[in-house]
Amino acid sequence: MWQQAIEDAVRKTRQNIEQFGLRFPHITTENRYDWGENNDWIEGFYTGMIWLCYEYTGDAFFKETGLKHLDSYRERLSAKRELDHHDIGFLYLPSALAAWIVSGSDKGRQLALDAADHLMMRWRPDGGFLQAWGPAGHPENGGRIIIDCMMNIPLLYWAYEQSGNEAYREAAICHADKSRRYLMRGDDSTYHTFYFDPESGKPIRGGTHQGFHDGSTWTRGQAWAIYGFALSYRYTGNKPYLETAKRAARFFIAHLPEDEVAYWDFDVPAQPGTPRDSSASAIATCGLLEIISHLREGDDEKQTFKNAVEGTMSSLVKHYATIGKPDEEGLLQHGSYYVRGGLGPDDYMIWGDYYYLEALLRMTSNIPGYWYERVREQAR
Structure with a gap:
């Protein structure tokens, strides 16, 4: 099966x-996909599927396609197009890092490191977290973290392992600790989001963006x-x-x-x-x-x-x-x-x-x- x-x-x-x-x-x-440009938070998953197919089959068709995709991700990062969010790991781990893991692409490795630097632009040292969406100081999102980011911080852990730069690791661990304390609830369920005061970092409340209601478990x-x-x-x-x-x-x-x-x-x-x-x-x-x-x-x-x-x-x-x-x-x-x-x-x-x-x-x-x-x- x-x-x-x-x-x-x-x-x-x-x-x-x-x-x-x-x-x-x-x-x-x-019940179909709309096929277009690299301008959302989800493209990395498609490129990741291509790399998975290459690893399974060994068919160079998939490897060549995965490597061709790198140009799109490099151009997007250089232009900083639709990247004012935390989903940088979702985009660049299954694309750039995958190219490095599977084919040894130095181009992929450098792109993943550059993407980690971009993700670090979300780091808010006063609050001790990576801001999910929008620019620093945004009135609605300036103090917001979301549980999804736990899947993006592996990019920072990896960048630390490659570079030895403690800033990557410290940000990832601090964000993980804050997520564990405030996004995990006592009954082992999760908040989708949590709000902090953008200036002081003081915790305010849990909530949701995509769930049924603020107290539900998406x-x-x-x-x-x-x-x-x-x-x-x-x-x-x-x-x-x-x-x-x-x-x-x-x-x-x-x-x-x-x-x-x-x-x-x-x-x-x-x-x-x-x-x-x-x-x-x-x-x-x-x-x-x-x-x-x-x-x-x-x-x-x-x-x-x-x-x-x-x-x-x-x-x-x-x-x-x-x-x-x-x-x-x-x-x-x-x-x-x-x-x-x-x-x-x-x-x-x-x-x-x-x-x-x-x-x-x-x-x-x-x-x-x-x-x-x-x-x-x-x-x-």
């Missing part, structure tokens, strides 16, 4: 490249917490990060519906027509696999997490994947983007497709994605 799913993903990725060239997918409400945010804190543990060895990832994972698993694929928010009434978020479950699965990699054999919780991975991935492959639909552009149906805002409430999500394929390759081929560097000898 896993092999069939991987082969289907590789075919569709190749088909998309052949049909749309070097354009990038954007979210619609029409499922994709919970998934970011699972994977993000597990990655912070990988980079730092700080055990509280691993425990936090496990806490978030327990909550996620305990609140899943019968088919083990999440609705878009854990607090939304589950009724006919309530949108799912298959992308949240794909992200959470990758996070669980990362946690599992750090647990000893014989640990009861390791088996619990393995069972959760098996259940969710079986459900995604059997009931949400587009296997058997060769003309579809996406891999996973029933993802959601911003339900309350009416943007992609039930459609393909390119990040869902990426994490779905990453999970499949983690499970079968020891290909773990592009959130940390592997042994250099593995580069082709």
Whole structure:
């Protein structure tokens, strides 16, 4: 079953490249992607899928395409086009760093380092956090952090390992600590966002942007917490990060519906027509696999997490994947983007497709994605 799913993903990725060239997918409400320019926060996931396909197949077609994409990311960073946000890791880890990890591209390595410098422009030393959106001092967003950023700070950890510049690591750890304290709640759920006073750094309140309400648990945010804190543990060895990832994972698993694929928010009434978020479950699965990699054999919780991975991935492959639909552009149906805002409430999500394929390759081929560097000898 896993092999069939991987082969289907590789075919569709190749088909998309052949049909749309070097354009990038954007979210619609029409069960297809809108293919256009590199100007959103999501393009890195598509390039990451191309690198995953290359690692799996060894087909130079994918490698050449992934390397060609670097020009677009370099031009965008140089122009600072639509980059006034924290999602720099999502853009440059699965594209630039992936090129370095997989092919040894010096161009990719330097681009990833330059992207880390750009992410550091979000650092607010008075508050001790990376500002999510907008310019410094913005009246609404000047003091806002969001849980998603836990998946962007691996770019800073990596930049520290490459350069020895402590500023990268200190910012990443400080932001992770602040996220752990204020975005994680006592019942192991998460706030999507938290607000601080931009000048003093004083905590004000938790809230949401894309969730059901301020006190609810947006499922994709919970998934970011699972994977993000597990990655912070990988980079730092700080055990509280691993425990936090496990806490978030327990909550996620305990609140899943019968088919083990999440609705878009854990607090939304589950009724006919309530949108799912298959992308949240794909992200959470990758996070669980990362946690599992750090647990000893014989640990009861390791088996619990393995069972959760098996259940969710079986459900995604059997009931949400587009296997058997060769003309579809996406891999996973029933993802959601911003339900309350009416943007992609039930459609393909390119990040869902990426994490779905990453999970499949983690499970079968020891290909773990592009959130940390592997042994250099593995580069082709």
